[in-house]
Each structure stands twice: as structure tokens, then as C-alpha cells.
Amino acid sequence: MLAYVIRRVLATIPVMGVVALFVFSLLYLSPGDPAAIIAGDQATTETVERIRQQLGLNEPLITQFGRWLWHVLHGDLGFSIFSNQPVSLMIFQRVEPTIALTLCSMLVAIVFAIPLGVLAAWRAGSWVDRAVMAFAVAGFSFPTFVIGYVLILTFAMWLEILPVQGYVSITEGVLPFLQNIILPSLTLGIVLIALIARMTRAAMLEVLSQDYIRTAQAKGLSNTRVLLAHALKNASVPIVTTIGLGFALLISGAIVTETVFSIPGIGRLTVDAILQRDYPLIQGIVLVFSASYVLLNLLVDISYTFLDPRIRY
Amino acid sequence: MTAIINENAGGIAGLRKPGRLRELWRRHPTAVIGGVLLAIIVGVAVFAPYLGTIDPLELSPVKRLRAPNADFWFGTDSLGRDIYSRTLYGTRVSLLVGFSVAILSTVAGLVIGLVAGFHRYLDAVIMRVMDGLMSIPPILLAIALMALTKASIQNVILAITIAEVPRMSRLVRSLGLTLREQPFVEAARASGTRNWLILWRHILPNCIAPLIVQATYVCASAIIVEAILSFLGAGTPPTIPSWGNIIAEGRMLFLVAAYMILIPSVFLSITVLAINLLGDGLRDALDPRLARAL
Numbered sequence: 002m003l004a005y006v007i008r009r010v011l012a013t014i015p016v017m018g019v020v021a022l023f024v025f026s027l028l029y030l031s032p033g034d035p036a037a038i039i040a041g042d043q044a045t046t047e048t049v050e051r052i053r054q055q056l057g058l059n060e061p062l063i064t065q066f067g068r069w070l071w072h073v074l075h076g077d078l079g080f081s082i083f084s085n086q087p088v089s090l091m092i093f094q095r096v097e098p099t100i101a102l103t104l105c106s107m108l109v110a111i112v113f114a115i116p117l118g119v120l121a122a123w124r125a126g127s128w129v130d131r132a133v134m135a136f137a138v139a140g141f142s143f144p145t146f147v148i149g150y151v152l153i154l155t156f157a158m159w160l161e162i163l164p165v166q167g168y169v170s171i172t173e174g175v176l177p178f179l180q181n182i183i184l185p186s187l188t189l190g191i192v193l194i195a196l197i198a199r200m201t202r203a204a205m206l207e208v209l210s211q212d213y214i215r216t217a218q219a220k221g222l223s224n225t226r227v228l229l230a231h232a233l234k235n236a237s238v239p240i241v242t243t244i245g246l247g248f249a250l251l252i253s254g255a256i257v258t259e260t261v262f263s264i265p266g267i268g269r270l271t272v273d274a275i276l277q278r279d280y281p282l283i284q285g286i287v288l289v290f291s292a293s294y295v296l297l298n299l300l301v302d303i304s305y306t307f308l309d310p311r312i313r314y
Numbered sequence: 315m316t317a318i319i320n321e322n323a324g325g326i327a328g329l330r331k332p333g334r335l336r337e338l339w340r341r342h343p344t345a346v347i348g349g350v351l352l353a354i355i356v357g358v359a360v361f362a363p364y365l366g367t368i369d370p371l372e373l374s375p376v377k378r379l380r381a382p383n384a385d386f387w388f389g390t391d392s393l394g395r396d397i398y399s400r401t402l403y404g405t406r407v408s409l410l411v412g413f414s415v416a417i418l419s420t421v422a423g424l425v426i427g428l429v430a431g432f433h434r435y436l437d438a439v440i441m442r443v444m445d446g447l448m449s450i451p452p453i454l455l456a457i458a459l460m461a462l463t464k465a466s467i468q469n470v471i472l473a474i475t476i477a478e479v480p481r482m483s484r485l486v487r488s489l490g491l492t493l494r495e496q497p498f499v500e501a502a503r504a505s506g507t508r509n510w511l512i513l514w515r516h517i518l519p520n521c522i523a524p525l526i527v528q529a530t531y532v533c534a535s536a537i538i539v540e541a542i543l544s545f546l547g548a549g550t551p552p553t554i555p556s557w558g559n560i561i562a563e564g565r566m567l568f569l570v571a572a573y574m575i576l577i578p579s580v581f582l583s584i585t586v587l588a589i590n591l592l593g594d595g596l597r598d599a600l601d602p603r604l605a606r607a608l
Contacts, residue, residue, distance in 0.1 A: 019446020027458055138594065142587035144538045146545055146561065147579040154572055165569075253453035257542055260565075271454070275461045275548045287458050291450045298449075 002306060009302055013295050020291045021073065024284045025066050052082065056281075078285035083277050088285035092267060098168050099266035101178075102258065103251045105186035110193035110247070115240070117194070118201025119228055122209060125202075133198055140195025145254045149188040149261035156184060166263040185262045189254045193247045200243040204236035211235075237308045245301030252290050345595020351588035359405040370399040370555040381573060388577045391563055400555035401578050407467065407556035408537045408585060414471045415536035416529040419478040424525065426479065427486020428513060431494065441487070444480040452477040456539055457548050465551040470543060474536045485528055489521045523600040530593030534586045541582055557582045 036053040037044065052058075057065055072079065078088035121133035157165040163184055169177040208214065209232055217227045259268035267286060274282040339346050358365065372395060382389040388397040430440040447455065452474075459473035493499060493516070502512050543549030544558025545565070552559055557578040564574030 015442050016445045016449055019443055020449055023446060023450070024458075027462060138590055139587065142534070142590050143583045144541055144579070144586070146542070146575075147583055150568060150572070150575050150579065153568075154576075158569070158572075249451045252451045256453065256457070257545065260546060271457065272546050272548075275457055275546065278461055280461070283458055283461055287450060287454055290454055294451060295449045 005306065006303055009299060013299055016295055017292060020288065020295075021070060022066070024287050024291075025069055027284065027287075028280060029062070055080075055082075073288065078288065079281035081282045082279050088282050091270065091282065092285055092289055095265060095267045095270045097170065097266075098264050099255055099259070099268060101171065101182060102185055102189065102255055102264060102266060103248070105182050106189035106193065106251055106254075107244070107247070109186045109190035110197055111244070113190070114194040114197035115201050115233075118198040118240075119205055119233060121198070121202040122205030123224075123228060125206060130202075133202065137195040137199040140191050143191070145188060145192065145257045146261050148191050149185070149258060152184045152188055153261070166261075168262070168264040168266075185258050185264060188261070189251060189258045192250055192254065196247055196250070197240065197243055201236065201240050204239040205232055208232045208236045235309075238305055241301055241304060241308060245298050248297045249294055252294060342595045342599050344591045345599060348588045348591030348593070348595055351584065352592055355405060355585050355588060356409065358402055359409050362399075362402045362406060365402055368396050368399050370395065370403040371553070372396070381571070382577075389571070389573050391560070391571075391574055392567060395555075397560065397574060397577060400560055401557065401581055403555045404557040404560060404578060405581065405585070407550060407554060408540060408582070410467065411471055411474065411540040411550075412533040412537040412585075412589070415474045415478060416533035418471070418475045419482045419532055420525055420529045422475065422479045423482025423486050424518075424521070426483035428490055428517065430483065431487045431490030432509065432513065437487075440483070444483055447476075447480040448484070452535075453539055453542060456543060457546070460543055460548040465549065467550055467554065470540055470549050473543075474539050477539070478532050478536065482525075482528065482532065485524065486521060489524060490517055493517050493520055527593055527597045527600060530589055530596060534589040534593065537582070537586055537589070 036049045036056065036058055040049045040052050057068065069079075076089055078092070080086065081088055081091060084091070117133050117136075121130040124130055153165055156163045164181055167181055169181045171178040205228075214227060214231060217231045222231075255266065256268035256271050258264070259266045260272055263269075267289070270282070271286050273279075274286060374390075374395075388401060391397055391400070426440060426444075430437045430444075450458075455477040456473040459476060460469065463469040463473070499512060499516050502516055507515075540549055540556065541558035541561065544556050545562045547562060549558055550556040552562075560578040561575050564571060568575050
């Protein structure tokens with residue numbers, strides 16, 4: 002068990018290495034002079050030269066990568082070209098809304114998706130099943146911003162029961178926080194609900210056809226007990242895997258959702274960084290997002306051993 | 315195995331007789347609905363100039379921000395451009411991006427995946443690189459690439475393709491690894507067939523069905539990613555009418571002109587839904603094993 006965890010942790014090092022190399026080389030993969038790209042079309046030669054100096058672009062690539070990696074490993078992601086603030090500080094300042102949004106969306110998704118999936122599998126072939134599957138296909142087809150604007154129009158503009166946009170920190174009161182976060186969480190959660198419900202249904206169908214389910218029913222256990230204690234528990238590994246994969250969707254979706262709802266999180270920071278071509282900031286964000294995704298999947302992988310004692314590595 | 319797939323493919327391709335059509339509808343209604351919807355959308359894209367549209371780039375500031383009416387069916391935007399024409403021409407951009415990314419990433423995935431599946435040393439290297447790329451969320455990867463390059467449709471297609479290739483090559487590799495162990499491949503190898511011929515004649519034909527299904531999902535996802543990139547201001551250049559661009563222009567105005575967002579959104583959702591339905595239908599038709607599992 003411990004050996005597996007250590008091996009799994011070590012396996013993330015080459016993955017993060019590739020990510021780091023990719024993020025670093027992004028600037029050099031592009032055609033043209035990176036300094037000129039960052040400076041923009043109207044830049045003077047002095048500005049381009051200043052940026053070149055600032056980024057150390059005159060040195061050999063391998064030296065640049067080594068120094069960059071050394072700084073990154075010490076938590077130094079460089080300085081923003083526009084605000085001149087440390088990138089790590091800029092990201093840290095915006096991290097709270099994004100964490101709040103992703104956690105709430107995940108919570109919304111799990112709370113809705115698992116019962117829907119269980120219900121669909123239990124009543125496979127019925128109208129409930131068809132409705133859940135139809136929702137699953139639709140949920141995948143509606144882009145995040147479409148869902149967001151429809152929810153804003155419905156709940157904030159026509160029904161006028163929730164605020165249109167904005168974000169209130171939980172430290173400023175739980176109720177205002179919830180009022181502001183509920184629509185973004187739903188927006189971001191719907192695609193996940195579709196994904197998890199579908200996977201829950203598939204995993205449950207597989208388990209429900211097993212002999213031990215028939216045994217459990219034959220000895221007179223209630224339906225609820227068979228479904229939850231016997232079936233859902235054994236179907237949990239693929240469901241948890243899907244939840245882990247779902248974080249990638251959440252990260253991508255957060256960028257869009259934060260733009261639609263004017264939430265000052267990392268997603269919004271990403272969009273600003275792109276529009277200003279603030280390259281150190283973009284690199285830092287890609288690195289942070291990818292690292293958190295790798296870390297979450299590491300946790301998911303390790304959780305298998307607790308969920309299913311049959312899994313031994 | 316080849317025979318089974320060919321038989322199934324016959325069920326889809328053999329549309330000439332009316333009886334067959336009814337049979338197809340009965341067995342795979344989702345594929346038919348998706349296919350018909352997609353055909354209509356392709357028709358709209360092809361015949362956009364003949365569907366009562368005007369120049370989608372024509373500015374007329376006097377007529378700006380008109381709500382949908384008899385003259386401007388879908389209203390006008392803040393520069394007075396006709397949203398009906400822009401939306402119809404936008405279909406071309408979305409389909410071009412979707413189909414191009416689907417084809418390019420399938421070809422690239424096929425090459426990379428087959429090389430990885432049949433070359434032990436390259437496999438280790440390629441798959442580590444793909445693992446790394448896969449741990450960058452696709453939209454973020456595309457955004458990062460777009461931030462570097464000039465905004466153009468070609469670059470959008472390239473950026474989304476790069477983001478989709480890792481998943482595609484993983485699929486091809488795992489298909490290749492499974493097929494490699496099949497008795498008919500062993501038989502071919504035992505009878506002295508050369509490696510490239512085994513790949514060409516035995517592995518490739520058996521990869522095609524699952525790849526087509528995957529390609530439809532990639533196509534749907536590419537259309538969404540293009541819209542998202544344009545929506546965020548990092549996609550198709552604003553001068554080209556694409557659904558994402560129309561929605562992006564409506565972003566600041568959505569409290570007064572919600573139609574600017576809702577109308578292209580409806581087109582976008584229907585297109586993606588049609589392709590997903592087609593993909594689900596194809597999956598059920600081409601791969602009965604997978605269909606039962608999901």
C-alpha cells in the first residue's frame with residue numbers, strides 16, 4: 002500500500018516535467034521573436050529590448066530552462082509584464098473564488114448526478130432512464146456560457162430572485178455567498194452532472210446484473226439497501242474515476258463561467274492575461290492549473306485502494 | 315472481426331432501399347435524428363448566401379441594436395450588422411473548425427498511436443509526452459497556444475487539434491495493443507507478413523469503427539472550444555462572423571440585447587447536439603459491445 006502510494010507519487014514527476022517543459026517552450030514554439038510578440042505590434046525597439054533583458058532571452062535555451070525551473074520549484078513564477086507583480090502573488094490573490102466555485106460545482110454535480118444515475122440504472126429502460134439519458138446527452142451539448150446566460154436570464158432577470166453577476170466571499174456572510182455562487186455552480190455543474198450520471202448508470206447496470214445482487218434481493222433486503230449498500234459501493238471505482246476526470250472539465254469551465262458571471266477568480270485572470278499577452282502570467286496559470294489537476298488525479302488513484310479492497314498494487 | 319464490422323457498416327451504408335431506411339430508423343433513431351439535423355446544418359452552411367442573407371460584415375450604425383423584427387429576423391448588433399446573416403455565415407466557421415479538427419486529430423492520433431503501439435522504445439517516450447499534455451486541461455492548452463499566435467481560423471484549428479491529439483493517440487494505442495494479441499494478427503505474423511502490412515491490412519481496418527465514433531465527439535468538442543475561444547477573445551478574429559464572436563459581442567450588452575447571445579447559442583447547441591446524437595447512434599451501430607455497456 003505505502004509502496005504503491007510512493008510509486009504513484011513518483012510517477013507524477015515525469016508528467017509534471019513534460020508539463021513544465023511544454024509551458025516553458027510555449028514561448029519558443031511560436032513563430033517570431035518572443036519578446037516582440039509579448040511587446041505587441043506598436044512596441045518600440047527599446048521596449049522589445051527591455052522585455053528581452055527581463056526574460057533573459059539572450060542566454061542559451063538550456064540555461065534559461067534550468068533557471069526558470071529552479072525558480073518555479075521555489076514557488077517563483079516570475080513577474081507579470083504588465084503589473085510587474087509576482088505571478089505567484091497574483092494567482093494566490095485570485096484563488097479563493099475559483100476554489101469556492103469548483104468545490105460548489107462538484108458538490109452540486111455529485112448531489113444531483115449520483116441519485117439520477119442510480120435511479121436510471123434501477124429503472125433501466127423506463128421513462129426515468131430515458132429522461133436521465135436524454136439530459137446526459139443534452140448536458141454535454143450545451144456550452145457552459147449558453148447555460149450560464151439562460152440561467153441568468155431566468156433567475157436573475159425574469160424571476161429576479163438571485164443576483165445577476167458578481168462574487169461575495171464566504172467571510173462576508175454565508176447567505177450572500179450562497180446567493181451569488183448558486184447560479185455559477187449550477188452552470189459549471191451541469192456538464193459534470195451529465196458525465197457522472199451517465200457513468201453512475203453504466204457502472205450500476207454492470208453491478209446490478211451480478212449474482213450477489215440477486216442473493217441480496219433473495220434474502221429479503223430492502224431495495225434501498227441493495228441499491229446503496231451493495232450496488233453503489235461496488236460501482237464506486239469508475240464513478241470516482243469520472244469525478245477525478247471531471248476536474249479537468251471544471252478547470253476549463255471555470256474560465257468561461259467566471260467570465261459570464263464576472264467572478265474575480267483565476268479564470269478571469271487567465272482571460273485578462275491572454276488579452277494582454279502577459280506571457281509569464283499565462284505560463285504560471287497553466288502550470289498551476291495542470292499541477293492541481295495532476296494532484297487531484299493522484300488523490301483519486303490513491304482513493305481506489307480504500308474504495309475497493311480487492312485492488313492491490 | 316473485419317467481417318463483423320463490415321456487416322455492421324453495411325447496415326448503415328445500405329440505405330438505397332426504403333425498407334432499409336425504416337429498419338435504420340427503428341434500430342438507431344438517435345443516429346437518424348442526428349444525421350438529419352446535421353445534414354440541415356451543413357445545408358445552411360453551404361447555401362448561406364441564398365437564404366435571404368445580406369453581407370454579414372455590412373455596417374449600418376443607424377440600424378444598430380434593433381431587436382428581432384420583420385426586416386432583421388434575428389435583430390442587429392451594436393454596429394448595425396444583421397445577426398441573421400452573421401449567424402448563418404457563422405455555421406461555416408463552426409463546421410469548418412469541427413470537421414478539420416476531427417480529421418486532423420484522427421490522422422495525427424492514428425500515426426502517433428500506431429507508432430507507440432508497435433514500437434516499444436518510442437512508446438515510453440511518446441506516452442510520457444502525451445500524459446504530460448493530457449494533464450493540461452484542453453481549453454487551457456488551446457488558450458495558451460492561441461495567446462502566442464495571431465488570431466486566424468487556421469491557428470484556431472491547429473491549437474484545438476494539438477489539444478485533442480493526446481486523447482486520440484491514447485485510444486489508437488490501446489486499440490492497437492488489444493488487436494496485436496488477436497489470433498488473426500498472430501496468424502498473419504506466423505505466416506511471415508511484414509509489420510507494415512499487418513498494420514495496414516489487419517490493424518488499421520479494425521481501428522476505423524471506434525475512431526469514427528471518437529472523431530464525431532472530437533468534432534462536437536472542437537466546435538464548442540472554438541466558440542469558447544472566440545467568446546473569450548482568443549479565437550477566430552473578430553472580423554470573421556463566428557457564433558463565438560457574435561456571443562462575445564453580446565456579452566457586454568446582454569442585459570439590453572439578450573437575443574445577440576441566445577440566437578447563436580441555439581444554433582451552437584443544436585449543432586453540437588446533432589453531432590453528439592450521430593456519434594451515439596454510430597457507436598451503438600458500429601460497436602454492439604460498447605453499446606451494451608453504456
